[in-house]
Every structure is written in C-alpha cells, then in structure tokens.
Amino acid sequence: MDVLSDLLVRARAGNTRVRQLIQRPPWSVTYADPPPLTVVATLGGSASARFDDAGAAAVRLAPADIALVKGPGRHTIADDPSTPPGFVIHRGRKHFPGGGEVAAQAQRISAPRTYGDSLPGATVMLRGAYELHGDAGSRLLDMLPPLAVVPAGPRTQPALDLLAAEIARDEPGQDAVLARLLDLVLVLALRAWCAGPQAVLPAWYRAAEDPAVGDALRLMHDDPARRWTVAALATEVGMSRAAFAARFTSLAGQPPLTYLTGWRMTLAADLLRDTDATVATVARTVGYDDAFAFSVAFKRARGTSPSVWRRKCVDTSAPRATRPGSEPG
Missing domain, CATH: 2.60.120.280 (Regulatory protein AraC)
Structure with missing residues (x-):
C-alpha cells in the first residue's frame, strides 16, 4: 500500500x-x-x-x-x-x-x-x-x-x-x-x-513519486515488522545498496532505516493509544523482539516511555459530544 x-x-x-x-x-x-x-x-x-x-x-x-x-x-x-x-x-x-x-x-x-x-x-x-x-x-x-x-x-x-x-x-x-x-x-x-505550486509537501510525498524509493516506502508500510536492512530494501527495488541509500536519503530527507523507525514509532503510538496490547506485544508488532530496546527507541522518539505515553493518552482523551443527525453539517 x-x-x-x-x-x-x-x-x-x-x-x-x-x-x-x-x-x-x-x-x-x-x-x-x-x-x-x-x-x-x-x-x-x-x-x-x-x-x-x-x-x-x-x-x-x-x-x-x-x-x-x-x-x-x-x-x-x-x-x-x-x-x-x-x-x-x-x-x-x-x-x-x-x-x-x-x-x-x-x-x-x-x-x-x-x-x-x-x-x-x-x-x-x-x-x-x-x-x-x-x-x-x-x-x-x-x-x-x-x-x-x-x-x-x-x-x-x-x-x-x-x-x-x-x-x-x-x-x-x-x-x-x-x-x-x-x-x-x-x-x-x-x-x-x-x-499545485503553493503546496509545501512533506518529503515522503515527493519521495513516493520516485519509482525505486516509492517501492521501498511501500514495502516498509506493507510489512513494518520485517527485519529490514538497507541491503534488503535495495535488493527488492533492484538497486545497489550505496546507490539506493543515497537516493532515498536525498529524496526523503533521511536514511531508509531512520524513516522506518519513525514509521514504527507512529504505529506504536497509535497501538498504545487505541488498544490494550501489552508493551511487549506492541514491540513485536512494530518489529522489535526486545521490549526494552523498543522502549528505549520509543522514549527517544516521543520523550516518554510507552507506559507513560499510554497513561497520558487515557487522561487526555475525551469523546466529542455529538447527537447523530442534530447538526446541520
């Protein structure tokens, strides 16, 4: 996808x-x-x-x-x-x-x-x-x-x-x-x-238009838990490791595995917010066999541990009060 x-x-x-x-x-x-x-x-x-x-x-x-x-x-x-x-x-x-x-x-x-x-x-x-x-x-x-x-x-x-x-x-x-x-x-x-000329696009959107980098992004989104390496991604898109790494970094504004880590942390943050899965389960879902290594990576990305993040999400969540059919738009 x-x-x-x-x-x-x-x-x-x-x-x-x-x-x-x-x-x-x-x-x-x-x-x-x-x-x-x-x-x-x-x-x-x-x-x-x-x-x-x-x-x-x-x-x-x-x-x-x-x-x-x-x-x-x-x-x-x-x-x-x-x-x-x-x-x-x-x-x-x-x-x-x-x-x-x-x-x-x-x-x-x-x-x-x-x-x-x-x-x-x-x-x-x-x-x-x-x-x-x-x-x-x-x-x-x-x-x-x-x-x-x-x-x-x-x-x-x-x-x-x-x-x-x-x-x-x-x-x-x-x-x-x-x-x-x-x-x-x-x-x-x-x-x-x-x-349009007025759009200030995120780097991933521009990078996705490149055939090779776009395919690599799609692979990481389809299977974020896979143990991806730069070499494995390069092989999948038919490029040498060095050429792929340079091309991805130039277009996406960050190295391939840095992008992958950021995407994994996005998925983890939403899993912690929206599910009751344990931290260990969330870690495995996003590609970490070791819950401790995942917690370290998550804290580096979000500034807080997975458990504290989950508690904050619960404390700040408030459902929108709407009455079906009552609003004109």
Whole structure:
C-alpha cells in the first residue's frame, strides 16, 4: 500500500459525516469546535471561508471549488465575508450567536442529510467531516495548511457530481456509499493540492513519486515488522545498496532505516493509544523482539516511555459530544 493510502486507512476513526447545506443569502455558519478535517465544496452559488482569528483573511469559494479545513480552529463559512454571524455549531448542535440552542424542530430538513430549502438564489454546499485521530492522522494533516482551497477541475467535478447525486438518497448501504465517495473527493482534492505550486509537501510525498524509493516506502508500510536492512530494501527495488541509500536519503530527507523507525514509532503510538496490547506485544508488532530496546527507541522518539505515553493518552482523551443527525453539517 502506498504511503498516502496507508495514512488514510490508519487515520480514520469512523463517524464520517456528509451533509448538504442549502442557504439563501445572507447566511453565515460558524463551526466553534470542528473535527480534525473538514471537506467543504460549493455546488451552486459561491461562498467564503475564513478562520475567526484576528486578521485572518477570507477565501472565496467559486462553484465546484473544494476547501480542506483543518481543525480545531474556529472557522466561518458564509455567503460573503461581510455577513454578520448567523448560527454557531458547537458540540454538534446549532446555536444562536448570542447563546441558546436552536430547537431541532425549527431546523429545515428538506431531504435526508439536507438542511435548508431549494429556493431561487440559494447556495448549495456539501460538507464532509472526518474524525481523524492518532499519529497517523497527524502525519496526514501535516500535508495541509489550515485552509487549502482546490479550484474546480475536470477530475474533481465528476466526483462531486456523484456525491451530490447520492447525498439525498436513503437506500440500504447509503452511509457506506457516501463515506467512500467522500474519500474519493478527499483523495482527488489532496492530489490536486499537492500538484499545485503553493503546496509545501512533506518529503515522503515527493519521495513516493520516485519509482525505486516509492517501492521501498511501500514495502516498509506493507510489512513494518520485517527485519529490514538497507541491503534488503535495495535488493527488492533492484538497486545497489550505496546507490539506493543515497537516493532515498536525498529524496526523503533521511536514511531508509531512520524513516522506518519513525514509521514504527507512529504505529506504536497509535497501538498504545487505541488498544490494550501489552508493551511487549506492541514491540513485536512494530518489529522489535526486545521490549526494552523498543522502549528505549520509543522514549527517544516521543520523550516518554510507552507506559507513560499510554497513561497520558487515557487522561487526555475525551469523546466529542455529538447527537447523530442534530447538526446541520
């Protein structure tokens, strides 16, 4: 599995939500505590997106543009930057700007997962929310700035059209269909962003485009527990040891086994957070026969022992309070 695919699979914690928002100007929605990653796409009309930090500039979204928004920063989507606050989404519920929750019966639900009315001049938007988590999620989010806008294009448009066609359906397996279509939109948007001149890409993304180094990265991600050596990786990709080591280091910004150790520590951190596996079991899973050697490597990478890391994760974890179907997006 290639690196980006592996990160997408491992970072997903479920609870993917897709909503269609239909708003007639003037309108404004503020997301007070958004998820780690939000995908916003304009289907009809235009909109603006901005973070609510002082001095943050608004970004215009033309029809079929896609915005990738990183949480947890408070941000606002509106028809125009000058539109005053309309509603605030906090903890999955809709509130008035001055406080007070909007009653569920007062929210206009015109179709499954669709909020608003299809009136003339309305802006139609899709909003997908990803509850990414863990160190794998952090690696994925490191690819993006806080707000990345991908202009409409010939590859993203058909995916958006298909997602828009499915959003209001309510058939067996519909949630699975929408989750996979949202994944398609996300991957195409990520590719388009990374291909643009404005992207500051992580070294592994650039390195993955090289046939030999990309194959080596795929091997390490497919089997991180294998006792890889530089010589073994070089043999697998059909290069001499010296040439492979130099090429990998030049493109990835670090030697092959340094990358492998970093990836193993990412996997270990998430296993310690998300499972009850013993430290020894986690060590073997990521390629260490000796739990002590693993603990030393983990502390060097994370600044704390595996056991302390696990306790800190338990102490700081707090589930997001959401009520299914209660939030307009």
